[in-house]
Amino acid sequence: MTVKSFAKINLGLEIIGKRADGYHDIRTLFQTISLADELDFEPAPPGVLDLAGDDPSVAWDRTNLVLRAVRLLQVETGTDRGARIVVRKTVPAGRGLGGGSSNAAATLLALNAMWDLGLGAGELAGLARSLGADVPFFLHGGLCLGEDIGDRLTPLPDLPPLPCLLVFPPFPIPTPSIYAAVGPSLTSAGKVSKIMRFLESGDFGLLENDLEHVIFRAYPELERWKSYFRERGAVLSQVSGSGSAVYGLFSDTESAAAARRRLPGTADARLAATLPREGYKAQLGAGA
Template identity: 45%
Template sequence: MAFELTLPSFAKINWTLRILGRRPDGLHEIQTIFQTISLNDRLSFARLEDGRVEIYTDSLALPTGEANLVHRAASALQKRFGVRRGARIRIEKRIPIGGGLGGGSSNAAITLLALARLWELDVSGSDLIELGAELGADVPFFFLGGTALGYGTGRMVTPLPDVEASHLLIIVPSVKISTAEAYASLNAPALTNEETAHILSVSRKTEDLVERLQGVLRNDFEPTVFRSYPEVRRAHEALLESGAKLAFLSGSGSSVVGLFDNEEERQRAASMLLGAAVGRIELCSTLGRDQYRARLGECAALLASSNGEEFHWGVAKW
């Protein structure tokens, strides 16, 4: 059994995000279509025998104590299963912090997967998913990957046919948006009824994908975020002006995603945007469920089934 392990931790975007209303418990009911993308952090784990959890990172903006979601994930796993071992964890950060790309949630899910293996725990994917849901609303999605419908407060996920889009360009303006503040600014009404979920019918051709996305593409955070953060609005406008077929906010922002028909158009846009000083630019592609599992290697054995029929926790069948 190896005592060290290194894994990628992939980002996500939201193809669509609807806020249906505020629940009696104060949380918000949503419908979203999640998507893993190739942009990733790199997490390295070394097993310790004395129970300590140590976090190291190359990012000055990331805390290393209990405020770090990776630390909280490791501690929660220790507590839930009575683990006496610990870990030294290094986070090489590439996913922007506070950009709506799910970096913290992804890191937490990967930490649970990696430590379950390093600590030789007898746990199921369902155990880890349930624990992940306690850490954050987006965490369960990263036990699935690919394209998936999220609903409830976001913790409930079910797989959809994978989207294949190789020509994404993401602009990350130099502002961080608090998710809690973004929700508060919506002033959403109390939830009184359920709306029909928008299921994304996908095609493997980018031009067909654009047509299908135009029917469901909507992020309810966009009006308030664009109004409060002019830098984000300018990034959205710049993507469309540079030739993106679609441009949209991911999560509650600040990242804005552009979809291009081909690599030539994306490279031309990247060249234009580099001179526009609109923010950090990332070129990436979608990551399908099978690709996601393959990149996680043997740790993927604990992931939920990828056959689209059942996800081990919190999933309705469609």
């Protein structure tokens, strides 16, 4: 069984406040895009779990979210069935695109089907939540409002598909390092939410990523990429999540392709598109 595992971008992110457990409450818009990894699943004898991948920057050991998802399914269902899993990476790690979380969600869906476990949507969502804040989103896809730590989801009507040009800087950004530097001045509890205003008006100009205040201080080159996309006519340009990927959404493919052609030759860039929920479910496979 081969399944796709799509990336996401954040169309805005608001910091609401810091929680007693050290995490931050946020409000964000998750949006799937067409950039995707591929995962191959094959049955194996009971007790056999093999995981391999083609990205040497990723740890393919028991700490990997894919294996954690497998073992969680085994513990929760009592099955001893085995699996051999191979991951072909296209979504770079540590760039704010949710690649590992997407891989974990794809694993839950694929093994639920391959092992005939019969878990329902609510049960899978509970398992996904225990693996990470972004994992539940990838059971839905499309456009979703994420609240609390990002795991309380409201699926929203999809936006029209838009070309998405992404630049991948040659370094990852550890998410904890960005949130650790968030000060009280960035919290927006009690303020009018620009995300909610966007959902009423459709004005992309309202959307902001609060984390950019921290990110640009530490990585000023990312602000230059954001400015470049805006100069080239992007309707929205932001760092995705905590970075390091920077994206520009364009109103048409010709504008996005022109922006890509004018990028410096050393830039690692990819042209994708936003992926509505129906298309996401159709392409994901594994009974999503």
